[in-house]
Amino acid sequence: MAHDNSGQKSGFAFLLTDTGGKILLGLIAAGVFLVPILNLMVPVDSAFHLPTYLVALFGKYLTYALLALSVDLIWGYCGILSLGHGAFFALGGYGMGMYMMRQIGDRGVYGNAELPDFMVFLNWTELPWYWFGFSNFSFAMFMVVLVPGILAFLFGWLAFRSRVTGVYLSIITQAMTYALMLAFFRNDMGFGGNNGLTDFKDLLGFNLQSQGMRVSLFILSALAVAGGYVICRYIVSSRLGRVLVAIRDSESRTRFLGYRVEYYQLFVFTLSAMLAGVAGALYVPQVGIINPSEFTPANSIELVIWVAIGGRGTLYGAVLGAILVNYAKTYLTSAFPEAWLYALGALFILVTIFLPKGIVGIISAWKVRKIESSPDPEPEAVGGIK
Amino acid sequence: MAATKKIICFAILMLHSITWSATSLASTFEETLPQFATNSSKAKSKAIEALVATGDERTAIILEVFLKGRLYWRKSDKKVVIVRKSGSVYVLTDPLTSKEIGQVKKRIIRKIRVNNRLRKKIRGALGGLTLLSETPDVRSKAADAVFKSRAAASLPLLEKAIARETDHAVKSKMELARAAIQLTTAKSTNDRLAAIKYLSTQATPKMRSLLASTSETSKDEAVKSAAAVALKKIEKSLSFWNGIQNIFQGVSLGSVLLLAAVGLAITFGVMGVINMAHGELVMIGAYTTFVVQEFFRAYFPEALDYSLAVAIPAAFLVAGSFGIAIERGIIRFLYGRPLETLLATWGLSLILQQMVRSIFGPTNRDVSNPAWMSGSIEVTGGLVLTYNRIWIIVFSLLILGLLVLLLKKTAFGLQMRAVTQNRSMASSMGIRTGYVDALTFGLGSGIAGIAGVALSQIDNVSPNLGQNYIIDSFMVVVFGGVGNLWGTLVGAFSLGIANKFMEPFAGAVLAKIFVLIAIILFIQKRPRGLFALKGRAVEN
Numbered sequence: 001m002a003h004d005n006s007g008q009k010s011g012f013a014f015l016l017t018d019t020g021g022k023i024l025l026g027l028i029a030a031g032v033f034l035v036p037i038l039n040l041m042v043p044v045d046s047a048f049h050l051p052t053y054l055v056a057l058f059g060k061y062l063t064y065a066l067l068a069l070s071v072d073l074i075w076g077y078c079g080i081l082s083l084g085h086g087a088f089f090a091l092g093g094y095g096m097g098m099y100m101m102r103q104i105g106d107r108g109v110y111g112n113a114e115l116p117d118f119m120v121f122l123n124w125t126e127l128p129w130y131w132f133g134f135s136n137f138s139f140a141m142f143m144v145v146l147v148p149g150i151l152a153f154l155f156g157w158l159a160f161r162s163r164v165t166g167v168y169l170s171i172i173t174q175a176m177t178y179a180l181m182l183a184f185f186r187n188d189m190g191f192g193g194n195n196g197l198t199d200f201k202d203l204l205g206f207n208l209q210s211q212g213m214r215v216s217l218f219i220l221s222a223l224a225v226a227g228g229y230v231i232c233r234y235i236v237s238s239r240l241g242r243v244l245v246a247i248r249d250s251e252s253r254t255r256f257l258g259y260r261v262e263y264y265q266l267f268v269f270t271l272s273a274m275l276a277g278v279a280g281a282l283y284v285p286q287v288g289i290i291n292p293s294e295f296t297p298a299n300s301i302e303l304v305i306w307v308a309i310g311g312r313g314t315l316y317g318a319v320l321g322a323i324l325v326n327y328a329k330t331y332l333t334s335a336f337p338e339a340w341l342y343a344l345g346a347l348f349i350l351v352t353i354f355l356p357k358g359i360v361g362i363i364s365a366w367k368v369r370k371i372e373s374s375p376d377p378e379p380e381a382v383g384g385i386k
Numbered sequence: 387m388a389a390t391k392k393i394i395c396f397a398i399l400m401l402h403s404i405t406w407s408a409t410s411l412a413s414t415f416e417e418t419l420p421q422f423a424t425n426s427s428k429a430k431s432k433a434i435e436a437l438v439a440t441g442d443e444r445t446a447i448i449l450e451v452f453l454k455g456r457l458y459w460r461k462s463d464k465k466v467v468i469v470r471k472s473g474s475v476y477v478l479t480d481p482l483t484s485k486e487i488g489q490v491k492k493r494i495i496r497k498i499r500v501n502n503r504l505r506k507k508i509r510g511a512l513g514g515l516t517l518l519s520e521t522p523d524v525r526s527k528a529a530d531a532v533f534k535s536r537a538a539a540s541l542p543l544l545e546k547a548i549a550r551e552t553d554h555a556v557k558s559k560m561e562l563a564r565a566a567i568q569l570t571t572a573k574s575t576n577d578r579l580a581a582i583k584y585l586s587t588q589a590t591p592k593m594r595s596l597l598a599s600t601s602e603t604s605k606d607e608a609v610k611s612a613a614a615v616a617l618k619k620i621e622k623s624l625s626f627w628n629g630i631q632n633i634f635q636g637v638s639l640g641s642v643l644l645l646a647a648v649g650l651a652i653t654f655g656v657m658g659v660i661n662m663a664h665g666e667l668v669m670i671g672a673y674t675t676f677v678v679q680e681f682f683r684a685y686f687p688e689a690l691d692y693s694l695a696v697a698i699p700a701a702f703l704v705a706g707s708f709g710i711a712i713e714r715g716i717i718r719f720l721y722g723r724p725l726e727t728l729l730a731t732w733g734l735s736l737i738l739q740q741m742v743r744s745i746f747g748p749t750n751r752d753v754s755n756p757a758w759m760s761g762s763i764e765v766t767g768g769l770v771l772t773y774n775r776i777w778i779i780v781f782s783l784l785i786l787g788l789l790v791l792l793l794k795k796t797a798f799g800l801q802m803r804a805v806t807q808n809r810s811m812a813s814s815m816g817i818r819t820g821y822v823d824a825l826t827f828g829l830g831s832g833i834a835g836i837a838g839v840a841l842s843q844i845d846n847v848s849p850n851l852g853q854n855y856i857i858d859s860f861m862v863v864v865f866g867g868v869g870n871l872w873g874t875l876v877g878a879f880s881l882g883i884a885n886k887f888m889e890p891f892a893g894a895v896l897a898k899i900f901v902l903i904a905i906i907l908f909i910q911k912r913p914r915g916l917f918a919l920k921g922r923a924v925e926n
Contacts, residue, residue, distance in 0.1 A: 081725045158910040167660050167724045168913060171860045172906050178857050179902040182895050297857065301662075301732050308729060341740035348733020352726040353719050 014237035020316040020360065021233055028226045031058075036215050052211050055218050056286055057330065061323045062221035063283040066228045068306045068322035069315060070275035073232045075304065076313030077241060078268050079248035080165070084155075084173030085276050086300035087180050088148035092277030093290040094184075095147060097197035098131060099140035100208075100285065104201050117199070118192045128190040137204060144281040145274045152273030153266065160262035160269070165251060174297045181295030196291025203285050214286075221282045225319060228275050232315050235268070244268060302344070308351050311358030320359060415444060416482060422452075422466045422498050423459035430504060434511055446531065448481055449508045458495040469495060517547040522556050529559035533566050533592070541567050562588060566596060578609045586616035589623035627769045632886045638775040640882025641782035642844065644875060645837035646855040647862035648786055651874040652830030653709075654863055656793075656806050659717055659827065660728040663735035664859060665852025666742075667831045670708060671701035671838020672847045673742060676751045691756040694839065701835035708738075709831020713824045735852070743849045753842040778840050785836060790871055792829075802826050861905050867915030876916060881905075 015021060038050035067089050074080040106113035110120040115127060133139040155176060159169055187193035206213050235241050246254040247261050255261045284290045293299075303322070310321020325347070332340040355361060421433035434452075437445050451457050451468050458469045460478075467487070468479040475489040500508070517528040525547070532544060544564050551557040562585065569581040582600070585593050597620060601613035646668055653661045661667075675697040682693040712734060720727045755774055762772040793799040804812040805822045813819045838851070845851060858881075866877025881901060888897035909915075 081728070155906075158907070162910040162913050164909055164913045167728060168864060168909065170660075170725065170728060171864055172909050175857060175861060175902050175906055179899045179906075182899050182902075186895055298853075301729070304729060305733070338740070338744065341736045345733040345735070345737035345740070348736070349716055349730045352723075352730040352733075353716065356726070 014234055015230065017237070018233060018316070020314060021229060024229060024316040024319055025226055028222045032219050032222050035218055039215055040211065052214050056214050058323075059214065059218035059221045059286045060283060061326050062218070062225050063279045063286065064303070064306065064326050065319040065322040066221070066225050066279035066282070067276050067303055068310070068318035069225065069228045069232055070272040070279065071303055072307045072310075072312055072315055072318035073235070073275070074268050074272045075307060076315070076318070077236050077248060078244040078265060079251070080265060080269060081167075081170045081304065082173045082269070082272075083170045083297060083300045083304070084177040085273070085303060086297075087177035087295055088152060088273040088276035089280035089283070090180075090184075090290065090292075090294035091148045091151065092144045092280030093284040093294060094191060094197065094280075095134075095140055095144035095277070096281035096284045097200070097290040098134040098191075099137060100200040100203060101197050102131075102135035103203065104199065107201055108199070116192070116197075118187075118195065119190070122187060124190075131190070141281070144277050148273040148277035148280075149270050152270045156266045156269040160265040163262070165265075174300065177295050177300055178297050181292050181297075184292035184295060192291070194292070196289060196293075197284075198289040198291070200285065200288055208285055208288065217282065217286050221286070224278055224282055228278070229315055229319070231271075231275075235271070236315070240264065240267075305344070305348050305351065307358075309347060309355075309358050311360030314358075314360045317358050317360035324359070419448070419466045419481060420464060422448075422457065423464040425499075427501060427504065430498065430500075431507060434504070434507055444481060444484075445511075447484075449511055451481075452498065452500060453505060453508050455497065455500055457498045457500075459498060460490075460495050462494070466498070467495065469497075517544060517560070522553045525551070525553070526556045526559055529556060529563045533559070533563040541571075558588075562593075569596070569600060575606055575608050578606065579612050582609065582612045582616050586619055589620045589627065591624065594620050594624060631769050632890075633883060634769075634771060634775070636883030636886035637779055637879060638882070639885055640879035641779040642841065643855075643858055643862050643882055644786065644878035645778070645782045645840050646834075647859040647866075647874055647878055648782070648789060648871070649830040649832075649834035649837060650859045650863050651866075651871055652789070652833065653827055654860070655869045655871075655874070656802065657823070657826055657830070658724065658806070658868075659721075660724050660731065661712075661717075661827075661830075662728055662732040662856065663712065663738060663852075664731075664831075664834055665854075665856035666735045666738040667705045667708060667834035667852070668838040668841060668855060669742065669847075669849065669852035670738065671705045671835030672753070672842040672845075672851055673746060673751070673838070674701040674704045674835065675839045675842040676746075676753050676847055679753055691758065694756060697839050698836055701839045702832040703835075705835025705838065706828040706832030709834075710824050710828040712831070713827035717827065718820070718823070735856075739849045739852070746849070748849060750846040750848045753847050755843055759843060774843050778844065781840055785833060786871065786875060789833065793871070798822075798825065861902070864909060864915055865905050867917035870915075870917040873915055873917035 015025070035050060035055060038048055039052060039055050042049045067085065070088075071082065071085050074082060101116045104116070108117040108120075110117055112120045115124060119127070134143070155173075159172065164172065183189055184191050184196075185194055191197065200208055202208055203213065206216075236244065243254065243259055243264050246257075246259070247264060251261055280290075280294075306322040306325045307318045308321070309325055310319065311317030325344075328343070329340060332343055351358065357364075415437070418433065418436045421436060422430060424430060424433070434449070437448060448457065448468075456469050457466065458476075458478075459466050466481060468481050470477045470479070472489070476492060476495060477489050478487050478495070479485065480487045517525060517532070529544075529547075541564070544560060544567070548557060548560045548564065551560060565581040565584040568577050569585065572578050572581065582597070585597065594617065597613045597617040601610055601617050604610045604613060646665075649667070650661065650664050653659050653664065675694070678697040678700050679690070679693045682690050682696070712731070716730050716734065717727060720730060759774045759777055762770050764770050793803065801812070801817050801822050802825075804815070804817060805819050805826075809819055812822075841851065841855070845854075862877045862881060863874055865881065866873030866875070884904070885897050885901050888900055892900060
């Protein structure tokens, strides 16, 4: 990969060598700094005022971007195409949702301080054991990372040890998210069944609907993307990252060289699932609902295309792809609802056939050609935070 | 035909002085009942006829009550009620709902009087009309009704009907009804024991509930214990037939899975192409069936039952051409990049779904079963096999058989196997590999289309049809072992049967989840499936 040139080994060199990443971090810093000013301080009638709905929208895109980062880490650098990352995302979301359900307290429709509304509705008399502790924020956040992590660890441990890779892994990860979807649709599971968890009131005592909360969630998501990027970047430019790329390019050869391939795979797979869980936890308060449809296999496949469009194996490309595709989705589903699936389908086909390296690939090819005349085109900025 | 029928009906009508041929003109039970609120004997007679003509199950109850002189009407609103005298008050029961609707004084209600002529008529009517009907179906239903009501008044007629019954199945039903009546009404213990003995030969849920109630409520100890013994026997036999039924349903589900997966076994198993649009090819086959059916409906309505015969080749050709187009247009560029193939075909599946949604609309389209596929056969009381399920089992095995023949016995099959085993070698032998690729993919897709024809008979034809099967199909192929048609067969049937056996105690959704988890775990144990390919082909 053109961007894997980690020459130095000390300090923050792993960040400085990556132009796209620098731009990404710069944009995030600008967003974190400017959005609160433009939204909260600039008067509403000013042309520079940033409407709150846009803040929430881009906050949501940023959680998708983090999810895409987690997929790029395993797919772009380790060749594991997981079609079940939507499940880890949703599990993280459910963790956050459960915390916020407990926060509702007796303000629900039935006014029951002990039980969430849907449990009262189902005539449950006490809280199931797995809901205990979720009224505690730090416990819930711990679970947001831990539950997807444990699931990914178990799943990966079974799969990678038996050398289930390639399309087989894709198919069984898809089966995993499908099974989880069916399970969460059941009312007996105690996660709200069909309707999922919703009607959230506040987070850590602050009203979810307030402008300040929206901006804070946006900033948190942006920081999470930056943090996720730094972690992923650190991993892929370390020695471990080199082994991952080797596994991606030739798994059996790496194994023959003496590396325990399955441990490397297991490590990134678990880490990636945890990142996806964090993304889900940030997503839920911004959209106000989490339900089993997040587990739909189609969602997990769709997020792979964000990465493919941005450019796999670059990390910042995944962020770019997630934001671009979702912006297009928001626009098209409202402007031409019929056309969205055609457009998405066509994207899948065209990108895989004509743009195997995604948008980042076009840009770098263009850069190579015009290396003398224009040294720094920075076209990545197009998809950044406005 | 119709004229003869009418004449016969008329003759019987004269015989029993009841008009049951008028069923088509009959009004409902609810509409007829108020006609009894009259003093005219003639009108009551008419009302009996009309009531019988409704064919309603409650008719027998009304007639029996009428016979016993317990049918009254309320003076205030002329509502016909069943009355039970309890001390000085009269307890009213609504005949429509069989619920008590209050206690009243005598002056509130008026009795519907019954005379000898009417009694005779009622006795004849009770059970008579349908038990002696011309069509076996009606007689069979009448026997069931008598079984259910167990009205002692029907006994003489039942005997008469049994004596002249020629249809074996109907006769045995009537005998059951007779035994049931004897069980509940016979005076002597011996008669009742004989009835139990006869009833216990028929292991059906109906017998189980009848005997269960007898074993609980009977005051006669001998009858009680005999019923309990018979009940045990029936339960044992029922659970055996239940097992058979589960296997049948499992095989039936398995054959559906097989149909959906066998095309995939070609494209994924033999060619190694992950075609996520496979489900959509199935869906296209189902829509082809719909179009062919509509075409027949418009131009050859008399041959509508045989539209499937045209739909099968049509679906094969349509889905097959889609397949060839997909292979030439997309997959050709992605050989050796399975993950990219997966994504591109997924995108294609979205486009195909949306296309069908734009053309045919998002709602389900109605594809009807032809007459020879509807209905069911009852092997025993506990085991009912529907024809469409049986046909699909036969059909799926037939398709698999043809496919195996094609692969193993024809030149095309040989070329196909050669190309998939060693492309460059096959090419240097003069095989046009591109051509074979396209045709192989077309074959797999065409079979998906045929699967769509079969699925249109048992499932909703909607744009999402394929989505419901794609994950299951992949599971079947992966579980059975890639590149092996027998593996697909065994995989499909074992998944189907496992699913159906878990359903009764786990519920449909949980059973499915368990099966998925089981497969995921199984793949860890045997990453190449049940019947793994050995040798060089493995490491690709």
